[in-house]
Amino acid sequence: MRTIFVDVDVQRDFCEPSGSLYVKGSPTDAMRRLVAYAVARHIPILGSVDSHAWDAWEFASTSATGPNGEKPNFPEHCVKGTPGWLKVDGTLPPRFRFVPNVASAPIAPIVDEVVRGETQGVYFEKEVYSLFVNPLADPFVKALAERYGEPLSFVVFGVATDYCVRAAALGLAERGYTTTLVTDASAGITEEGVAKALQEMRAAGVKLATSSQVTP
Template sequence: MGRALLIVDVQNDFTEGGALAVEGGDAVASAVSAYLDAHAGDYEVIVASRDWHDAEGDNGGHFHPEPDYVDSWPVHCVAGTEGAAYDPLLDTDAVTHHVHKGQGIPAYSMFEGRTESGETVGDILTGAGVLQADIVGIATDHCVRASALDAIAHGVQVRILTDLIAGVAPEQSRAALAELAHAGAVLVESREA
């Protein structure tokens, strides 16, 4: 039974100094790199996602000049910009698949994205015989939550490595983790994984 590591949106616009900075984002990037250094060999596949929004238009209402920070947001992670790049503290050498999501549309789950060759995360996991996945990244209360729920819906046993995630709002992040636990995800620190 194969295992995957899913790294969600560890990008410059979501870490300190970015357009939608999440407190602790740089620390997550560094910690995920250290974890990969020690554990990359434990995984059949390592998939990293990035928001990759179109520069033109509002990306299906995702970008808004007066965002509500629920369904609409300031401009962020525009394809090919520095904001959309991986945080430089994240070492991506062990990543086997890179996924772009949100091209012209709102997208939170990495399962909504595709690789350059057109594969979805579901395709990648099925093709590798993966039935278990560990999920890390940003933000707990948005894209980590959505990606984990989609992984569970795909029939994958999910562990959230709770010391390798960062959320936008503490209360929303706690609620997201509770929701994921109720959906069947295991919440565990990486040293216990």
């Protein structure tokens, strides 16, 4: 079975105290250690990055609403190209690519790069919670499984446990992949939200583990 790490939204606006939408208690040291472990052992890293334009409908500063009338009124965060959009220092492998949130693009060459060990990290841009709202994410994972020719096992960490981490882990589990959440390399918004998310993930077959258990 091929292990792949999944880095969910480990960006400055979420994970650093100065960030505009800081998730309190973000375990950045644990996240860095997981990335370093993956790089040292040639474990591929897939991930997501929240990517917005200045006038995103999620923001309280705009009048726009979501496709179903949503208006969460978040502060401006993860605007692409700003310091807050960037990955936390130490959480990028030496060779990586960002995949835009577009309807179609050639992904086969990137899949081949990952399988050959040339590209170590692939990060899918998204606007809402799930990694899989990027239309290229699902076909990329399927193609990766086909190219490896063996089952895939995903190890998930990041922020926030009760939002984007939950969505990524459930999305993987629903697609039939063995999925593990690293609890001490993740953080959530509220205790109640985290407890509910963990319950949902367990019910979907997601395993819970600590960093020491996934990095023996």
